[in-house]
Amino acid sequence: MGQDPLEEIRSPGARLKNRVKKLQVRSPPEEQDEEKESSGARLKNRVKKLSPPEEQGKEKESSGAHLKNRVKNCKSRSPPEEQGEESMMMASRSLQLFVLLVCSLTIITIECSEVEKQNPNLYNITKTVVHSAVSKGAVCLDGSPPAYYFDPGFGDGVDNWIVQISGGAWCVNVTDCIGRTKTNLGSSKYMDKLEFQGIHSKNKSANPDFYNWNKVILAYCDGGSFVGDVEYVDSATNLHFRGKRIFYAILEELLEKGLKNAKNALLAGGSAGGYPAVLYCDSFRDSLPSAARVKCLNDCGYFPHFKNPELEKNWHVRFSGVAELQGAAQSLPKSCTSKMKPELCLYSQNIQQDTKTPLFIFMSAYDNVETKYTFGDYMGGLVDGGKCSSSQNQSLIEMRSEFLNALPKGDNPKLRGVFVDSVHHHNSLLRRWIPETAINVNGQLHTKVFADWYFDRKYTYLIDETNELPLTNNARLIWQVDNTTGRVIYTA
Template sequence: MLFLNIKSSEEVKITLIESAVAKGAVCLDGSPPAYQFDKGFGDGVNNWLVHMPGGGWCHTIEDCVKRKTLIYGLGSSKLMPELNFTGLMSNQQDQNPNLYNWNRVYMRYCDGASFTGDVEEVDHDNNLYFRGARVFDAIVEELMSIGMKDAQNVLLSGCSAGGLASILNCDKFRGFFPQNTRVKCVSDAGYFPHVKDLSGEYRFEQYFDKIVTLHGSAKALPSECTSNMNPGLCFYPDFAMPYINTPIFIVNSAYDTWQVSNMFATNESDPKGEFTKCKNDLNECSTTQLKRLQDFRSDFLGSVSSVTKSSTEGMFINTCYTHCQTDQSTWFANATSKLDDKTIAEGVDDWFYDKSEFQKTDTEHVDPHYC
């Protein structure tokens, strides 16, 4: 069957939800929430994919002020460039065979706390609003009003900070739909593990704790988790996922480049910069440094295995030295990232439709490698 009039994914425009401002659902700078929507066709008209791109977080007032002025629009919908629909968002069947004709939505990220913050008070001195949870709700409600409420199959996904958001908001997202709607979540490069850095410390803990405190994120995190430990820890998938009921599929590298640089071999844990060349170019790694990276991989795998014991969860953990794999060629076309001869797209499809369990880890490659 030919679909000759499908518009190019690159032409998808940004939609602003002006009406959300009155509800206090706004970006860091007070601008309205935004999304990009490419309508489904063929047998995908009743299926929806909502994807949240990455962009890190802001953990201090100064950091958030800087963030809202970025040209990437990570704190303001006034500055957002249009995102191309690629990988799992593509409308080309040869690039995205299982989702290409679904209704596909970019939920644009502009709050700095993975859509979890909700502080009523406005920082008028710096014109800052911490309202990510309301932004999430406003966009989902808008999508429901334009047809998503009648969906048969729905997938919430995200990359990096958006991947973490797909975990932390998974149960809430599921709650928008009737029980007979199949709803699941995919986290790409969003499984940030609670592991020690090079110096043997948990320094990254402080960073997540500051995010949760500044944005008032605690009430958006699983209450069973926050009642048992510091809410900052519940921002970690390790501790949050045991309390999340909706099925989640984890796509991650055991050698995620962002995690290696910002959680493991950080400037604080490596003050002399001995790991700098290695983390920027694997060819520069010494035997000792590769062994340290293998230790990080072991810690990561231990962290993931503790929360993927349920048969409803899915997992695709490879050793590609990269960050985010669903919005590029590794989603379907790149053979170097296959596990058990299946691409990420095929593994997610098997899991989503309950064709078979899919919890695969790359045991062939011990060292990180470029895919």
């Protein structure tokens, strides 16, 4: 699906580096060339500068050996009063070193706490690797153990959980999948820290209903929307298609972390992760206490099966490849595969009717990934630039019509909530969750509509019927961070 625009966001670590660089401007000129050195290397150079010239060539001596040689030299050439002065000089240097160390640690502590306080909407989480999953055969494409990202809840949110399944398109042939094994989409070896944002924001004013929940994001490394359960591994490629096993292995670990005691829980997924949020919705519900409120959310992953062959042809190639590689005929529900081809069971519309747990769907009728895969990369630029021809607009309208027909019926919004807008964008759960970026349809924000639906305050089935053509994505805001204040700012 291309590079996520949010990868342009500066991480807190990068912001910290900029803050420290600004502090160094106030240091002596000779110290300003040390920006690329580690804090340990800088500290070592500072100590060298405090020492007499004849001592600066002794870097490789241990501190004990160094002190011993100094004492011997003092005894051989200095009278007692000079030795006392030397001891005082050493004590003074030790005090300077101690003060420098304390100041450095204080600066780092203050900077880190400022990053956390100033940016509750955007923060980094380190991966948790599930090594125990390997013995169950639950591994990434390259055979490495799966991973997830976990941020514990706090306050009255300690018994509430958001479990989100990541997206990242699909690999549709062996060559494509091998390519993924060298990235975080096919191997946990390449997974770095992950920036939590959107519904994972800790900002109470921006995210009042979910800010203090336990937050989990399942890393996506199987290439097939977590559906694969193929035992055989070709020695020539060493590709493993085990997404289904990954989901259940991570779920088992989360249950032991406290998910089994949940009072409120949400299984969500975006893009390629939206489908498994539907597929495993009932299993997720069944693993939790019967008294718990448990619901599911498919965000920007409800891609329709088009009846028009011209609209469907690219999707058919894509999902046929996924179904064959991942062994979908064996791993997907028989309630679907007994009625249609396995690749058709990879469309959410063909499995949602068998899902008993309440499900909510976020989707743009003109999702920009849908337009890309349906028409080609060129269409996105035409739509955003408002340069579509009359025939292209007609094709877009037909795409919208088929998508709306694929949605669940609106007669029971308690069981099937829907929020459909017309903005040419992708993903409502992360990029647009805070008020400044929320989607508005008929005066209703998608964040408020979903929260009301989840907490049984109001059940909504809402479709933008006003705009027949896509809206230019003038609300496509990229988060940036002011390096001086640490504040999150927005630019179109």
